[in-house]
Amino acid sequence: MAFSPLSGKKILITGAARRIGKAIAIRLHNEGALVRIHYGNSREEAEAVSAQCGNAPIYQADLSKVSEIERLFREVGPLDALVNNAARFTKIDPLLVTEADWDFIHSTNLKAYFFCAQQAARQMLQSTDGGRIVNISSIGGIEAWPEYVHYCASKAGVIHMTRAMARAWAPKISVNSVAPGAIPFEEADTEPLQQLLHKTPAQRFGTGDDIADAVTFYLTAPQFITGQLTIVDGGLTLV
Numbered sequence: 001m002a003f004s005p006l007s008g009k010k011i012l013i014t015g016a017a018r019r020i021g022k023a024i025a026i027r028l029h030n031e032g033a034l035v036r037i038h039y040g041n042s043r044e045e046a047e048a049v050s051a052q053c054g055n056a057p058i059y060q061a062d063l064s065k066v067s068e069i070e071r072l073f074r075e076v077g078p079l080d081a082l083v084n085n086a087a088r089f090t091k092i093d094p095l096l097v098t099e100a101d102w103d104f105i106h107s108t109n110l111k112a113y114f115f116c117a118q119q120a121a122r123q124m125l126q127s128t129d130g131g132r133i134v135n136i137s138s139i140g141g142i143e144a145w146p147e148y149v150h151y152c153a154s155k156a157g158v159i160h161m162t163r164a165m166a167r168a169w170a171p172k173i174s175v176n177s178v179a180p181g182a183i184p185f186e187e188a189d190t191e192p193l194q195q196l197l198h199k200t201p202a203q204r205f206g207t208g209d210d211i212a213d214a215v216t217f218y219l220t221a222p223q224f225i226t227g228q229l230t231i232v233d234g235g236l237t238l239v
């Protein structure tokens, strides 16, 4: 393999057993990184991703609990980069959202991103080379989706938190965000997604590889690029 700037870099990807996280893990492994695969419940799928990533180590943790995040980072050890990817998605009329519904989303989508980044940053700030953090957000953090108000709030939080973290931990750590548009897997044939497809200027859905491209960019870009957001949606938010 030709030289890659990610060769030998230790990178933790949360929620890497399936879908987008899996695509990111496989891409980074193919770029020479030493990936660390986190999963919540999907142990078999995580083992399969590990097999595709040179038997990379896998780690289980419920990220909605800070104590589990702390244990995860103790087990994983020092990192060069973190990709915060694991998140939840629910559709609920905002008039019906309960405290439990709110906490279900925010404990993972926003709180866990913060505390994972905090754990990573504490290590990276001690290292001469610093580190990089990429937060996977969503176009739901930019657009206003009436049946996903609680989810939109969590993803808008990720986007702005990225900017504040970038300032807090500069110059040693770059912190950037990638906002996917519609990246369907098994749900691609559903009517709402087909409607989105018709609206998308790129005339196709996004893929896990599209997101992995943007993550790879931030993990290899000049450290001078920090606090930024890249929308990967085939132009959907332009419409």
Ligand SMILES: NC(=O)c1ccc[n+]([C@@H]2O[C@H](COP(=O)([O-])OP(=O)(O)OC[C@H]3O[C@@H](n4cnc5c(N)ncnc54)[C@H](OP(=O)(O)O)[C@@H]3O)[C@@H](O)[C@H]2O)c1
Pocket (backbone or CB within 6 Å): 014, 015, 016, 017, 018, 019, 020, 021, 038, 039, 040, 041, 042, 043, 061, 062, 063, 064, 084, 085, 086, 087, 088, 089, 108, 136, 137, 138, 139, 140, 179, 180, 181, 182, 183, 184
């Ligand atoms: N797919 C899209 O169209 C789309 C669009 C916009 C943004 N995004 C964002 O892109 C990222 C990946 O999307 P995706 O569709 O691939 O996600 P996904 O399949 O819904 O979730 C990814 C993984 O997150 C893990 N996870 C969720 N809550 C967890 C918790 N409390 N503790 C530990 N693990 C937890 C799950 O792991 P286990 O299966 O192991 O339990 C799951 O496999 C997410 O941040 C999502 O918000 C996706």
